[in-house]
Structure formats: C-alpha cells, structure tokens
Amino acid sequence: MKRVVVFIKQVPDTAELKIxxxxxxxxxxxxPSIINPFDMYAIEEALKIKDKWGDTETVVMTMGPPQAxxxxxxxISMGIDKGILLSDKKFAASDTWATSYILxxxxxxxxxxDVLIAGKQATDGDTAQVGPxxxxxxxxxxxxxxxxxxxxxPGHAKVERMRSEGFDIIEVKGKFLMTVLKxxxxxxxxxxxxKMAAKKAEIPVWGADDLNTDExxxxxxxxPTRVVKAFTPPPKKGGIKVEGDDLETVKGVFKFIKENHxx
Amino acid sequence: xVKMNYELTEEQQAIVEIAKxxxxxxxxxxxxxxxxxxxxxxxxxxxxxxxxxxxVFVPEEYDGLGMGIFEMSLxxxxxxxxxxxxxLAYAGSALGAFPILLYGSEEQKKKFLPSIASGEKIAxxxxxxxxxxxxxxxxxxxxxxxxxxxxxxGTKQWITNGGVAGVHSVFATVxxxxxxxxMTAFIVDSETDGLEIxxxxxxxxxxxxxxxxxxxxxxxxxxxxxxGREGTGFRVAMGxxxxxxxxxxxxxxxxAQGAMEAALSYAQERIQFGSKIYxxxxxxxxxxxxxxxxxxxxxxxxxxxxxxxxxxxNTGGYSAMAKTFxxxxxxEVTTDAVQxxxxxxxxxxxxxxxxxxxxxxxxxxxxxxxxxxxxxxxHLAKELSRLRK
Numbered sequence: 216m217k218r219v220v221v222f223i224k225q226v227p228d229t230a231e232l233k234i235x236x237x238x239x240x241x242x243x244x245x246x247p248s249i250i251n252p253f254d255m256y257a258i259e260e261a262l263k264i265k266d267k268w269g270d271t272e273t274v275v276m277t278m279g280p281p282q283a284x285x286x287x288x289x290x291i292s293m294g295i296d297k298g299i300l301l302s303d304k305k306f307a308a309s310d311t312w313a314t315s316y317i318l319x320x321x322x323x324x325x326x327x328x329d330v331l332i333a334g335k336q337a338t339d340g341d342t343a344q345v346g347p348x349x350x351x352x353x354x355x356x357x358x359x360x361x362x363x364x365x366x367x368x369p370g371h372a373k374v375e376r377m378r379s380e381g382f383d384i385i386e387v388k389g390k391f392l393m394t395v396l397k398x399x400x401x402x403x404x405x406x407x408x409x410k411m412a413a414k415k416a417e418i419p420v421w422g423a424d425d426l427n428t429d430e431x432x433x434x435x436x437x438x439p440t441r442v443v444k445a446f447t448p449p450p451k452k453g454g455i456k457v458e459g460d461d462l463e464t465v466k467g468v469f470k471f472i473k474e475n476h477x478x
Numbered sequence: 479x480v481k482m483n484y485e486l487t488e489e490q491q492a493i494v495e496i497a498k499x500x501x502x503x504x505x506x507x508x509x510x511x512x513x514x515x516x517x518x519x520x521x522x523x524x525x526x527x528x529x530x531x532x533x534v535f536v537p538e539e540y541d542g543l544g545m546g547i548f549e550m551s552l553x554x555x556x557x558x559x560x561x562x563x564x565x566l567a568y569a570g571s572a573l574g575a576f577p578i579l580l581y582g583s584e585e586q587k588k589k590f591l592p593s594i595a596s597g598e599k600i601a602x603x604x605x606x607x608x609x610x611x612x613x614x615x616x617x618x619x620x621x622x623x624x625x626x627x628x629x630x631x632g633t634k635q636w637i638t639n640g641g642v643a644g645v646h647s648v649f650a651t652v653x654x655x656x657x658x659x660x661m662t663a664f665i666v667d668s669e670t671d672g673l674e675i676x677x678x679x680x681x682x683x684x685x686x687x688x689x690x691x692x693x694x695x696x697x698x699x700x701x702x703x704x705x706g707r708e709g710t711g712f713r714v715a716m717g718x719x720x721x722x723x724x725x726x727x728x729x730x731x732x733x734a735q736g737a738m739e740a741a742l743s744y745a746q747e748r749i750q751f752g753s754k755i756y757x758x759x760x761x762x763x764x765x766x767x768x769x770x771x772x773x774x775x776x777x778x779x780x781x782x783x784x785x786x787x788x789x790x791x792n793t794g795g796y797s798a799m800a801k802t803f804x805x806x807x808x809x810e811v812t813t814d815a816v817q818x819x820x821x822x823x824x825x826x827x828x829x830x831x832x833x834x835x836x837x838x839x840x841x842x843x844x845x846x847x848x849x850x851x852x853x854x855x856x857h858l859a860k861e862l863s864r865l866r867k
Binding site for chain 1: 499
C-alpha cells in the first residue's frame with residue numbers, strides 16, 4: 216500500500232483575531248482554533264492523490280497540545296484515513312528546528328511513505344520552515360511553493376514551483392516533500408460519513424518516549440531560536456501621488472526614488 | 479444562525495453543519511450570478527452528492543442514510559437560507575424520489591434509489607400540465623398499454639429539475655374518461671426515446687432552479703416501471719405531497735431566516751438621524767415580528783416532520799398547515815426585510831429583493847396555499863367525524 220503523509224497545524228482563526236491596543240499582542244482568549252488554511256490544500260491534495268492512485272493510506276500528523284486532536288478529526292471528516300497527534304510536555308516551546316525534528320521522527324516511526332505534504336506556511340508563525348526542515352532531517356528532496364502538479368506517481372513527480380516572477384518546473388525522483396499553495400486545489404467539504412468516522416476515530420498520541428527523540432533537539436532547550444524582540448510593524452502610509460506627463464515630472468520621480476534608496 | 483436550539487442529535491447536527499458549510503462557502507459566492515443568469519448549479523449538486531446529503535432521505539438498504547423528512551427539511555432550510563433557488567436542486571430530487579420511495583416495489587427501489595442517494599442522478603416530479611394545475615386530476619398525458627410496455631404521450635409543464643434529472647416520476651392517465659381513477663404513475667428514465675426537454679421558463683424567482691417543459695412523444699416505458707397499480711396515480715401524487723410539503727415549508731423557512739438575518743445585520747449598521755436604525759422602535763418591532771413568525775413556523779415544521787417520520791397516519795392536514803404557514807411567513811418576512819433595507823433593499827446589490835422573489839413560489843407550488851386550506855378543511859371534517867364514531 217502506498218502512503219501520503221500530511222503535516223498540519225492548529226492556528227487561531229485570524230478572521231476572528233483581535234489585537235490588544237495597549238500591548239499590541241494577539242488576544243488569544245476566546246479565539247477559535249482552525250486548521251492552518253494553507254494546510255487545507257495539503258489535505259485536499261493528499262485526498263486527490265488517493266483518489267488517483269487507489270490503494271493509498273492518507274495520514275495526517277500534527278504536533279501540539281491535546282486539543283489539537285480536533286484539527287486531526289476535521290481532516291478525517293474530509294476523508295483522511297488516519298490522524299496522529301504528537302504531544303508531550305517535553306515538546307513545548309519547540310522552534311522550527313525542533314518541530315521539524317520531532318515530525319521527522321514520527322514519520323520514521325510510521326514507516327514507509329511516498330509523498331509528504333505541508334502547507335506553504337502557517338498563518339501564526341509565518342516561517343515556512345517546518346516543511347523543508349522535515350525533508351532535511353529525513354534526507355529527502357523538498358519542493359516548496361507548489362502551485363500545480365503536472366505528474367505524480369510513486370517515485371516520480373513533475374511540479375510547478377511558484378516564484379515571485381514566473382515559475383519553475385521541477386522533476387523529482389524518489390520520495391519527496393512538497394509545500395503547497397492555494398492555487399493547487401479547492402479543499403472539499405466534509406461528507407456525513409466522514410464526519411461520523413471522525414467522531415469515532417481513535418487518535419494515537421505519540422510522545423518523546425514513543426519517538427525516541429534526542430533531548431538535545433526538542434523543546435525549549437533543543438531550540439536554537441531565541442526571540443529577541445517582537446514588535447508590530449507600523450501600518451503602511453498612503454504614499455505620494457505624482458501627476459503630469461512631462462519629462463520633468465518623470466525626472467522628479469526618479470530623483471525621489473534614488474534619494475530615498477527605493478530601488 | 480440566530481435561531482432556537484432544538485437539541486439535535488449528533489447525526490442531525492452533522493448534516494446541518496455540512497449543509498451550512500456548503501451554503502456559506504459554495505452557494506453564497508455564486509447566488510447572485512446564478513439568479514441573474516438563470517444558471518443551474520451543477521457543481522453544487524456534485525458537492526451535495528459527495529457530502530452524502532442526497533443520501534439523507536433514502537433508506538439504508540438502498541445506499542441512503544435512513545434518515546427522514548425531518549433531516550431532509552433541516553438540509554433544505556439551511557441551503558435555502560442562502561439561496562431558495564439552488565436549494566431546489568436538492569429538495570426537488572427528494573420530491574421526485576418520494577413516489578418510488580413510498581409506493582415503489584422492492585425491485586424499483588433497488589433499481590432507482592441508489593443512484594438518487596449517491597447524487598449520480600437527480601429525480602424530478604412531473605405532474606403539472608397546462609390544464610392540470612390545482613385540478614391535478616385533469617392530466618391529459620396518456621399512457622396506452624402495448625404488450626409489456628406503456629406508450630406515453632403528452633406535455634408536462636413547470637417541471638423542477640426537468641432538464642437535469644436522470645429519473646422522472648411521471649403521472650399519466652390510462653383512461654381519460656375515468657378521471658382520477660385513470661391516473662397512473664410511472665418511473666421514466668431521462669434517456670427514454672421520445673422524451674424531449676421543451677421550453678425553459680423565465681421566472682420571477684428561484685431562477686437558479688431549472689423549470690422546464692417535458693414532452694413525451696411515443697415514449698415506450700416498460701410495464702415494470704409502473705408505480706403501484708393502474709389508476710392509483712392520484713393517490714401516489716397526494717401521498718407524496720403529504721410527505722414533501724415540509725420540504726417546501728423548510729425552503730420557505732430558510733428564505734425567511736436569511737431575510738431576517740440580512741435585515742437584522744443591516745439595521746445594526748445603517749445610520750439615519752445620527753443613530754443606528756435598529757434603535758428605532760419601528761424597525762426593532764418589524765424584526766422582532768419576523769423572528770416570532772419564523773420560530774413559530776420552525777416549531778410547526780419540525781413537529782410535523784417528526785410526526786411523519788414516526789409513521790403516524792393522516793398527517794396530510796398538518797403538513798399542509800406547515801407549508802401554508804411557513805410560506806405565508808416567508809412572503810411577509812421577505813417583504814418586510816426589503817422595507818427595512820429601504821431603497822437598498824430594492825436593489826440587486828443586496829440579497830433581500832431576491833429572497834422576496836424566491837419566497838413567492840412557496841405559496842404557489844406543490845399545491846397553492848388555497849388548495850392547502852382545502853386539504854386542511856377536509857382533514858378537520860374527517861377528524862371530527864372520526865371522533866364522533
């Protein structure tokens with residue numbers, strides 16, 4: 216049987232998010248949690264691969280507190296076969312290095328796989344590092360920002376990677392990881408049978424002992440990242456509007472750009 | 479949704495959540511365009527099918543979920559809250575399936591219901607003709623027996639889902655001189671030779687629902703597709719309506735709910751005379767009245783649906799009450815919602831004028847509200863004479 220593994224993260228619903236006007240920090244209390252929106256495309260793609268390949272197990276994994284179980288069940292309601300929760304007090308305060316290490320250990324424990332999929336980034340941390348990090352720990356190739364899949368068979372893929380200008384066409388051999396964009400697909404709505412399966416599903420919880428993780432790579436002590444300062448960037452100002460179709464106006468604009476180091 | 483909590487079961491809650499998600503995420507973005515362009519929502523049918531919602535009203539032995547009229551109504555209400563037209567791609571299939579579900583043979587159910595449950599095929603109900611509206615017994619479409627087949631000839635009009643359905647429940651007469659006792663129901667495959675889709679109607683409301691003429695030109699229907707017996711068609715039609723009316727009522731309820739929510743949120747934002755218009759008693763009371771009527775309609779519909787699902791007999795009068803009351807409420811509430819939004823409500827940029835147009839049909843189809851009152855009055859007389867025995 217073939218296997219596709221999806222990594223998801225539970226994040227605060229940014230549509231419902233409010234900022235404390237005094238401290239400039241997110242008010243997390245009372246904000247509902249959702250599956251990171253980009254991860255929904257990863258889930259959908261895994262389901263599409265299963266529809267195409269047949270005989271494929273789709274597995275969704277998340278690392279988080281016990282309540283992240285809800286995110287896994289939502290993925291199952293969409294049609295994912297199995298959810299695994301990676302949860303342990305020792306995992307708390309893990310940065311992207313430690314998180315990707317823990318996820319890679321979970322993939323090793325799970326066994327063989329054909330494709331790993333993650334959303335391009337999470338809406339809370341915005342690092343876009345965990346997906347490629349897992350691939351690095353597992354020593355497999357990763358393709359980020361996938362917007363289209365031209366070919367995908369076990370052991371071979373041809374995908375399009377979005378760039379700020381245009382895109383790359385990338386061919387991959389063997390098992391690999393991809394992070395995906397919203398252009399890739401449209402996530403499906405859960406079915407009734409899926410929802411019932413999700414309610415009944417047994418969600419295994421794997422901790423540090425189950426994964427045999429190295430203490431030096433997990434949790435706060437295993438995380439090289441140190442947050443020095445967090446601040447809210449000032450909102451963008453309106454800009455300047457320059458009108459006129461004569462050469463002097465254009466020269467003025469160039470001068471302004473040059474003086475302000477805008478190019 | 480601003481509504482009373484009915485302590486639904488886990489399963490009922492799940493189908494409501496799915497219907498809500500489809501309505502909010504998939505139907506809302508397209509409803510204006512599909513209404514304006516009279517576009518049938520094929521992709522919504524596909525989503526409804528994949529989400530198992532067409533399985534709701536089909537028994538488990540035919541690949542359904544084995545739920546009932548109540549659950550079918552919950553789905554219809556939720557979809558209609560966003561678009562009463564698109565909701566008919568769902569509720570219309572239930573109506574078309576009921577004659578088979580209620581009166582079909584085991585073989586017919588096995589043959590036709592699984593593909594309706596999976597959503598692979600939509601069902602349609604074909605009774606109305608130009609001369610057979612409220613006087614449903616006056617059908618002129620004929621069914622002539624020839625060997626092991628019947629030959630159907632005639633024209634049906636205003637058939638919901640007529641052009642997109644895979645299966646039709648069709649009412650014809652085996653003997654026009656016998657009136658009601660000649661009427662006979664048939665299951666007709668849309669691929670049948672001689673079955674043509676005629677004129678597509680241009681309607682006031684429910685414009686994303688497809689309403690067409692069906693022309694039967696020497697259509698050869700296998701005798702095994704006859705529902706019940708020759709001459710039982712009128713009973714099949716009326717028995718179907720007794721069960722399907724809560725669906726129309728739920729459509730009306732959903733439309734009214736959508737209009738009330740639109741009026742409520744608008745009134746809390748719109749500022750006139752320096753205040754939100756929701757602070758004015760004239761507006762507050764209109765919206766309070768909407769909510770009262772809507773909750774009363776909901777209570778009636780839910781109770782009648784559950785009564786039908788319990789297998790109770792003689793429910794026709796009550797289902798007629800639910801349909802009549804809810805559709806009258808929908809017309810009142812949507813008209814008032816347009817009034818609350820004022821000039822903006824009259825414009826197509828806001829959804830309430832569409833809801834008002836959509837509401838009107840619920841007072842007319844599946845039996846006008848005047849015919850419903852006839853059904854209710856007859857029911858009352860029968861109940862009284864039964865009590866006196």
